[in-house]
Amino acid sequence: MELLSLLTPGPTGWGDELLIGLGMTLGLALATFPVSIMLSFLIHRARNSRRRPVRYLAQMHVSVFKSLPEILTLLIIYYQSQVVISWVAEYAGFDSTLSISPFLAGLIALSLVISAYGSEVVRGALQAIGKGQVEAAQALGLSGFHCFWKVILPQFWRHALPGLGNLWVILLKDTSLVSVIALSDLTHVAALAINTTREPFFFYLVIAAIYISLVILSSWIQKRLERRATRGVVAGGRAHA
Amino acid sequence: MLDLWLDYKDLWLSGLKVTASLTLLAILLGFVLALPIGVARARNRGLSGVLAYGYVNFFRGMPLLVLLFLVYYGAGEFSRDLRSLGLWWFFRDAYYCGLLALVLNTAAYQAEIIRGSLNGIPSSIREANAALNLTRWTAFRRVLFPIAIARALPGLGNEFILLLKATSLLAIITIFDLMGQARFIFSETFDLRAYYVAALHYLVLVLVLEWFLRRIESRNAWAA
Numbered sequence: 152m153e154l155l156s157l158l159t160p161g162p163t164g165w166g167d168e169l170l171i172g173l174g175m176t177l178g179l180a181l182a183t184f185p186v187s188i189m190l191s192f193l194i195h196r197a198r199n200s201r202r203r204p205v206r207y208l209a210q211m212h213v214s215v216f217k218s219l220p221e222i223l224t225l226l227i228i229y230y231q232s233q234v235v236i237s238w239v240a241e242y243a244g245f246d247s248t249l250s251i252s253p254f255l256a257g258l259i260a261l262s263l264v265i266s267a268y269g270s271e272v273v274r275g276a277l278q279a280i281g282k283g284q285v286e287a288a289q290a291l292g293l294s295g296f297h298c299f300w301k302v303i304l305p306q307f308w309r310h311a312l313p314g315l316g317n318l319w320v321i322l323l324k325d326t327s328l329v330s331v332i333a334l335s336d337l338t339h340v341a342a343l344a345i346n347t348t349r350e351p352f353f354f355y356l357v358i359a360a361i362y363i364s365l366v367i368l369s370s371w372i373q374k375r376l377e378r379r380a381t382r383g384v385v386a387g388g389r390a391h392a
Numbered sequence: 393m394l395d396l397w398l399d400y401k402d403l404w405l406s407g408l409k410v411t412a413s414l415t416l417l418a419i420l421l422g423f424v425l426a427l428p429i430g431v432a433r434a435r436n437r438g439l440s441g442v443l444a445y446g447y448v449n450f451f452r453g454m455p456l457l458v459l460l461f462l463v464y465y466g467a468g469e470f471s472r473d474l475r476s477l478g479l480w481w482f483f484r485d486a487y488y489c490g491l492l493a494l495v496l497n498t499a500a501y502q503a504e505i506i507r508g509s510l511n512g513i514p515s516s517i518r519e520a521n522a523a524l525n526l527t528r529w530t531a532f533r534r535v536l537f538p539i540a541i542a543r544a545l546p547g548l549g550n551e552f553i554l555l556l557k558a559t560s561l562l563a564i565i566t567i568f569d570l571m572g573q574a575r576f577i578f579s580e581t582f583d584l585r586a587y588y589v590a591a592l593h594y595l596v597l598v599l600v601l602e603w604f605l606r607r608i609e610s611r612n613a614w615a616a
Contacts (some may be wrong), residue, residue, distance in 0.1 A: 296464045362454045
């Protein structure tokens with residue numbers, strides 16, 4: 152009971168701080184996810200480009216960011232962009248005290264990592280849709296944009312949702328890494344709370360429970376979205392009506 | 393970048409050794425732990441099924457970083473009890489705590505891989521086992537287990553690579569693996585290239601591992 156009183160909001164409890172940390176975790180994950188999906192599409196396009204250097208670069212992006220530990224990517228992006236920003240600032244004659252926020256560094260690093268995996272999800276889903284859809288759209292005289300927006304994308308979700316759901320869960324858990332560069336997300340807030348309360352086991356158990364419920368909630372939402380995306384699809388693959 | 397490597401050659405090599413030993417130990421111990429859990433998940437009946445389900449979702453649901461802190465810092469809170477149990481030497485050491493967290497984490501993922509490959513075995517094979525009058529244990533040991541492992545290899549290989557990358561988190565609890573050495577060298581020299589050197593190490597390790605795993609998989613093509 153004594154421990155639970157630590158979770159109440161207010162000056163003595165850490166409930167409100169943890170809630171803000173949760174907001175930060177969710178905010179980072181929600182901001183990163185769309186960016187990494189768009190990046191995944193771009194990388195997929197680049198991997199199938201007609202120009203060889205573009206193809207190589209995209210392939211390299213995937214191999215590099217799939218091989219590097221996420222935390223190393225994060226630290227490199229964080230420190231290197233500080234250096235780059237101060238170079239640019241000096242060159243342009245700005246105030247050289249500009250620095251990159253941990254949030255932005257986390258967003259960039261995580262979207263680079265997630266998009267490396269995401270490009271495979273995109274490839275799998277587009278393969279599942281098949282070339283025939285694109286050819287049919289071209290035969291109907293749809294422009295490239297319309298073909299993608301009206302024909303490919305609506306079918307894309309059905310095949311991509313399981314993979315994207317997986318990526319979302321990975322992303323959600325990887326946001327805990329930004330606590331290392333002092334972004335006050337859930338994990339960082341817990342560390343702060345432990346510094347004053349000396350209750351490491353309790354607080355880490357609490358945030359573990361929060362992460363687990365977020366993951367369970369995500370998979371529930373994913374299941375609902377999948378049901379929505381496959382509505383009207385008869386087992387066997389052909390849509391009716 | 394080569395000079396930075398040569399200047400701290402001993403540190404990099406010892407970091408490499410720590411990363412390799414952690415990865416190998418964690419994947420092997422994790423597999424031992426994952427096997428019964430995976431089998432229980434595949435059977436999905438009774439108390440063992442519920443416990444295995446709980447285990448997998450508990451350890452897959454939280455970030456490894458949180459699990460790491462939970463084991464390492466959380467154990468400190470129970471130091472008196474752990475001392476009286478004679479377990480304090482284990483939880484006092486960051487290396488063992490890190491290893492324990494890695495094993496608990498990877499066992500959950502490996503159990504799911506094993507479950508998938510066990511459930512994917514066609515029922516005709518089970519029928520053949522019954523027709524040959526094999527006991528359940530013999531059927532499992534001589535037929536189902538070898539097939540399941542061969543089918544699980546690509547997944548387990550993937551997990552191997554993910555685990556290798558995950559060991560880098562242990563640097564945060566003062567383990568001097570590759571990442572830990574990079575952090576140390578960076579704090580000494582303020583030379584960002586230390587992280588790039590570490591990145592090259594990981595890149596080479598993963599590429600070698602991938603090549604190696606592909607060779608093993610091609611030997612087990614019969615299971616596909």
